[in-house]
Amino acid sequence: xxxxxxQRDLEERASxxxxxxxxxxxxxxxxxxxxxxxxxxxxxxxxxxWAFFTDGRYTKQAEMQVRGASIHIGSGPPTILAAGWIAExxxxxxxxxxxxxxxxxxxxxxxxxxxxxxxxxxxxxRLVPTTAIVEQLRVRKDASEVAQIRKAVRLASGVFPSLLxxxxxxxxxxxxxxxxxxxxxxxxxxxxxxxxIVASGPNSALPHxxxxxxxxxRGFVVLDxxxxxxGYCSDMTRTIWVGRANKRAARLYSAVLEAQLAxxxxxxxxxxxxxxxxxxxxxxxxxxxxKYFTHSLGHGVGLEIHEAPRLAKxxxxxxxxxxxxxxxxxxxxxxxxxxxxxxxxxxxxxGCKVLTPTPKELIVR
Amino acid sequence: xxxxxxQRDLEERASxxxxxxxxxxxxxxxxxxxxxxxxxxxxxxxxxxWAFFTDGRYTKQAEMQVRGASIHIGSGPPTILAAGWIAExxxxxxxxxxxxxxxxxxxxxxxxxxxxxxxxxxxxxRLVPTTAIVEQLRVRKDASEVAQIRKAVRLASGVFPSLLxxxxxxxxxxxxxxxxxxxxxxxxxxxxxxxxIVASGPNSALPHxxxxxxxxxRGFVVLDxxxxxxGYCSDMTRTIWVGRANKRAARLYSAVLEAQLAxxxxxxxxxxxxxxxxxxxxxxxxxxxxKYFTHSLGHGVGLEIHEAPRLAKxxxxxxxxxxxxxxxxxxxxxxxxxxxxxxxxxxxxxGCKVLTPTPKELIVR
Numbered sequence: 001x002x003x004x005x006x007q008r009d010l011e012e013r014a015s016x017x018x019x020x021x022x023x024x025x026x027x028x029x030x031x032x033x034x035x036x037x038x039x040x041x042x043x044x045x046x047x048x049x050w051a052f053f054t055d056g057r058y059t060k061q062a063e064m065q066v067r068g069a070s071i072h073i074g075s076g077p078p079t080i081l082a083a084g085w086i087a088e089x090x091x092x093x094x095x096x097x098x099x100x101x102x103x104x105x106x107x108x109x110x111x112x113x114x115x116x117x118x119x120x121x122x123x124x125x126r127l128v129p130t131t132a133i134v135e136q137l138r139v140r141k142d143a144s145e146v147a148q149i150r151k152a153v154r155l156a157s158g159v160f161p162s163l164l165x166x167x168x169x170x171x172x173x174x175x176x177x178x179x180x181x182x183x184x185x186x187x188x189x190x191x192x193x194x195x196x197i198v199a200s201g202p203n204s205a206l207p208h209x210x211x212x213x214x215x216x217x218r219g220f221v222v223l224d225x226x227x228x229x230x231g232y233c234s235d236m237t238r239t240i241w242v243g244r245a246n247k248r249a250a251r252l253y254s255a256v257l258e259a260q261l262a263x264x265x266x267x268x269x270x271x272x273x274x275x276x277x278x279x280x281x282x283x284x285x286x287x288x289x290x291k292y293f294t295h296s297l298g299h300g301v302g303l304e305i306h307e308a309p310r311l312a313k314x315x316x317x318x319x320x321x322x323x324x325x326x327x328x329x330x331x332x333x334x335x336x337x338x339x340x341x342x343x344x345x346x347x348x349x350x351g352c353k354v355l356t357p358t359p360k361e362l363i364v365r
Numbered sequence: 366x367x368x369x370x371x372q373r374d375l376e377e378r379a380s381x382x383x384x385x386x387x388x389x390x391x392x393x394x395x396x397x398x399x400x401x402x403x404x405x406x407x408x409x410x411x412x413x414x415w416a417f418f419t420d421g422r423y424t425k426q427a428e429m430q431v432r433g434a435s436i437h438i439g440s441g442p443p444t445i446l447a448a449g450w451i452a453e454x455x456x457x458x459x460x461x462x463x464x465x466x467x468x469x470x471x472x473x474x475x476x477x478x479x480x481x482x483x484x485x486x487x488x489x490x491r492l493v494p495t496t497a498i499v500e501q502l503r504v505r506k507d508a509s510e511v512a513q514i515r516k517a518v519r520l521a522s523g524v525f526p527s528l529l530x531x532x533x534x535x536x537x538x539x540x541x542x543x544x545x546x547x548x549x550x551x552x553x554x555x556x557x558x559x560x561x562i563v564a565s566g567p568n569s570a571l572p573h574x575x576x577x578x579x580x581x582x583r584g585f586v587v588l589d590x591x592x593x594x595x596g597y598c599s600d601m602t603r604t605i606w607v608g609r610a611n612k613r614a615a616r617l618y619s620a621v622l623e624a625q626l627a628x629x630x631x632x633x634x635x636x637x638x639x640x641x642x643x644x645x646x647x648x649x650x651x652x653x654x655x656k657y658f659t660h661s662l663g664h665g666v667g668l669e670i671h672e673a674p675r676l677a678k679x680x681x682x683x684x685x686x687x688x689x690x691x692x693x694x695x696x697x698x699x700x701x702x703x704x705x706x707x708x709x710x711x712x713x714x715x716g717c718k719v720l721t722p723t724p725k726e727l728i729v730r
Contacts, residue, residue: 178550185543
């Protein structure tokens, strides 16, 4: 894990934005930059020096995990401790201190401001909101991250065959979800990466359905789930058919699969995110199903289940090698049923590698 | 569920703070005030009128759930839609618009400001950060909330006997956690209210241990878990002993239980939060164990697992009838083991009602 490399990249961004100091309070970003996984911590960068702040509960853990930063234990919110440290290092008349715009609340900024004022009353600090300053680094995964994501993906795919065995006509959606989460835990998952979706029959037409007490009967069952392993998320969807098969259902499924394969085919470094979405959408248009594809094609996955980039209409961000994204077209016929098929892929210079090993032929049970 | 009553209470707070409008973006607060449970929504109050904002995915759900507010479907962040609605109603030269200080980030406030400016360029808006303006209402639970909390507590306690049966020498902590979560799901839990703790042997001395692959052997096992039902959280801890019993362990357990009962005894409307913490701590001091009680005694529970009030040293907030809090003293002997016992209680005028029905005698398995 090359924490030092990540820290250098961020130092460069900070210098481009002419920041004298930078405060990182978003715990996912803190973890990414220094390795700390606890529930309370903050990082500060000030003129090339890195410092990490947490409270007494995490003394031992910080010593074991934190790399590339001095460790400071104190009481109170770690972000405020970090502001105090920056104030003590204030040497100039004015200093530009970067804060994370998407993370820092009005309540926190207020406390940061008074901490700086009270500890360094003669220095005029300017708090500068930064936009996705760490998140834009996290978009391209390094080798250790890809390895960890692969492990999470394999764990989730690994429990799929046993999950399938548990599904039969008459079992409730929430029983299937319980079964799945039990299998994932037993296989070593830290936890699920989002609320598991088990959506049967008409519920399969709701992209964000929660498992209900509905008994599974003849029809589609959408299974959308992921696990967290070593902090990294996986995300996959398979749709199966329960009961006597039916030509119309098979045609619907095969259209979505064709769209999914077209999406995967369109992935390559340099391509605009919206072009990948369009490639899948065009296939569904051919079958007059595009109006039932009501969400975007995919999203980045990493330490968080939803990260940049978004593969959606209007997204002109270009894909880069090292991005990890989902490709998940779906078709939802209101009141009837729906199909979604989702893999995770790693963007490469010339295309992509599909990370999810689970087969995609329609399974009938 | 008296949504209207909650909205009136908030209107009164807004009027005390001389706000012409109020923007609520924290989804837990949105749910509390209007009933919406989806993942994207915001509420606005402007001169006695309430409006709710979400996107197209939630049209149906909003119609079914939202009470006491007009429903507006749009695209983009709902908080910005809400700001636009407020701007369109701007009638005066200046208007004070309240925003939630603990929720609103610098990125959001920036967008709110430009939305107000572009839609109502002639009105001078002042964005006023409000502190816990909704959270302070949520502290006292109404009858429907207490009923829902009781259901969540009963569900969690209900699976405890089966959970106990799964625990034996040789089973791994994470297998017990898997078993527990499976039982909870099967019993109808929406999900766990926080990351389950199953901490055995020396791990039981870490208050925030995560389940590991450690095989349970002779010693204490701390089981700390909760479920969510109807949006409301439960939280309980029991500590059991595995293997041949031991007088020292029994004495440690009985000291913690005595402290827990003393804490419960001290709960009553009008008492300062710190006095309840002190009542439990004093018992442990008698046994020279207070230095091993390294966290605070308890916290409020409701739509969130950690809410006000905090039962801790220095907390002068007075308890009020209708608050629901945990009472959870613990003793942690580093490298050896720990004991924690936790119930949820409902504060009443003359004392409290213990909500958790699970017995507290030391169980040896």
